[in-house]
Amino acid sequence: MREIINQDELRKGVGEWLAAGKRVAGPKQAAWNRVLYADLETAGELLLDVNQHPVNSIKEFFFPKHQKLYGYEIRGNDVQLTEPAEPVLDQVIIGSRPCDAAALPILDHIFNWDYRDSQYNALRAATTIVTLACTSHDDDCFCTSVGLAPDAERGSDAVLVPFGDGGYEVRYVTDKGKALFAGRTKSSDQKATAHKGPRIKIDTAKVNAFVRDHFDDPFWKDHTLACFGCGMCASNCPTCHCFDIVDEGNVKGGYRARNWDSCQYANFTSHASGHNPRASQPDRQRQRVYHKFYIYPEKFGEVLCTGCGNCSRNCPAGLGILNVTTEISHA
């Protein structure tokens, strides 16, 4: 027997989770021209039917764009540290794409590799991720090239696979997922079939070999000169995780925070001397491909990419991982 839920029941659940004081986030029309994963204020805001991939990723809910690490007060020569006062709420992410959820185990490596990041881990522990399997893909999707699929379960607590009639088969991945839906589903022998997904578009082994052997290569300038250096690829990427540490405050005190950063910014590698080892935008583009297909795999044994296509879909210069690595595959 399988578990199923219809859309009304699902929305009812969202409403109840909100009423219970949980933070519930999912795809919504956050701006007139943008669908984003964002905090839901009502269950009605949740977009379940659109085939539009949100511009951003769900990393925001574990690794916020701006996160207070601790506060400080300066009294004379003395500095007092204070714990961050922000409580960690129970979170539910509903309607995550499989490629967004799959990024979390990848980020877990980063945030627990030498230093165990308590704030990241606290948010991970407090969150239940309900993934909605895809029913279509667009030109920029390439999850199948990195070993994922439209109904991939990696990183999710439960996966909803649509029947196409407004109902979903609920596939539990963890106990957390099961607990969230307890009492909301019905048993049925109806089985949902997932969408096949995009054809395999890039060969990650070939990309890995290429970047290893082509550090100083005209390829980068020939194919990535158009990059504007906006860093949008990184902020919308489910796996990009670089951050900057800043102090916000005055002479009396303030707080230390981490903000998203990106290898696409000239500042990212600027030395105090004024020298910049990655002097031009093609150097920075190379770094992004390197990190995803060579540096991270060397360390953790898998690519730092889930094939979501956000970077290509939203790139103002028509670049992004898919487009650059496609050129590599043909090189």
Added chain:
Amino acid sequence: MSGTDVFEPKIVAYVCNWCTYLGADLAGTSRLEYPSNVRILRLPCTGRIDFNLLIKAFEMKADAVLISGCHPGDCHYNAGNYHARRRWELFRDLLDLLGFDMRRIHFAWISAAEGRKFQQTISEITEKTRELGPYKVYEGKKVPYPSFPESALPLGDFSTQSELRAAARRLLTEGRVQVVIGYGERGPIFVTKPEDADKLVWNQSCLTNLAAYLKRKEVRALGKAAIVVKGCDERALLVLEQESQIERENLHVIGMACEGLGVAKCAGCAVRQPRFADEVIGQAKPAEAVDHYAALDVLMALQPEERMGFWAEQFDRCVRCYACRQVCPMCYCEQCIVDKNRPQAIETSPTRQGNFAWQIARAFHQAGRCVGCGECTRVCPAGIDLWALNLALERSAENHFGYKAGIESTAEPLIGSYSVKDQAEFIR
């Protein structure tokens, strides 16, 4: 502060060293009494009072701000106050659009001899601010997303693609340019070989304002360039030339007559036919005029605290990726003010306060310069209505100074120049 519940406002006064500061001094030596709510900050000249300081004062919980300097004609540096007057005129319109409480922002001319005027000004501002109460600057009132007027989405026919390719091939074959900056299938491309000219496209997706590449060192290193521009992009070239950022004779401009790319900015386009290009491909019919300020009127019809609420919600989404800056042909500074940290002028954290400071700085640095190509709005991953900020400043420049950026090739830059005839009734 006394033990009573009377609210004592905090007022920040940025004053010029030569007139108002001496006026304040005179008020003191003349034993004229005025409220102690004012914190005076002395700067060399009103022309050097950066608008960021005004924002900074509100960030630091000021309830009102006064900026004051020498009367017109009295500037120690001849014209600093004339420059300041122009900037304030524009800046006020931006702040008004953003929903700042304009009753808390004051400007004055106070000379070294006007101790009494200083006393009166401070007393009045203090009294008025006390009545207004404490200022919670970025706490707006939440409003539903306004319904902006729908515009037509004109779309041309793009039949001139082969002529564009032929022109590029000719220029490269004859060696007149080393690179053609144009549009490819996926996005901007740099064509350096005649045989690659067929990679150029001319279609609905040619939105990018390619003039943004002209500032880039690695693009300049490719040699003499030809650039493909639409009439709207060409306006940016005019401003860049005005501001000595490009040498026009070292650039070959291929103008594409354009009847629209199917996006909102194309409605009512007044520059469908490029006017200053070295060669123009195609012939475009003029567009029907539309009132493109109508959308601004929708925002201005809201109450100031509602406008503030509108922008607070928008700016809260900002992730500070700086895509708006990176795609802008006018943002050519080698180091952006937001990247400066010694001292830091603008908070780099994507907090509401930091995002307001950044968006205000970005928008105002475009005052009298933005050509309305709309790329910042198109690329913003957070879908922030940046166009409205640019449009407010465009309207301000047009209303107060009859100026429009990138239209007249001989015009003096609006912010870089002044006129003694500029009027500014808001200055006391």
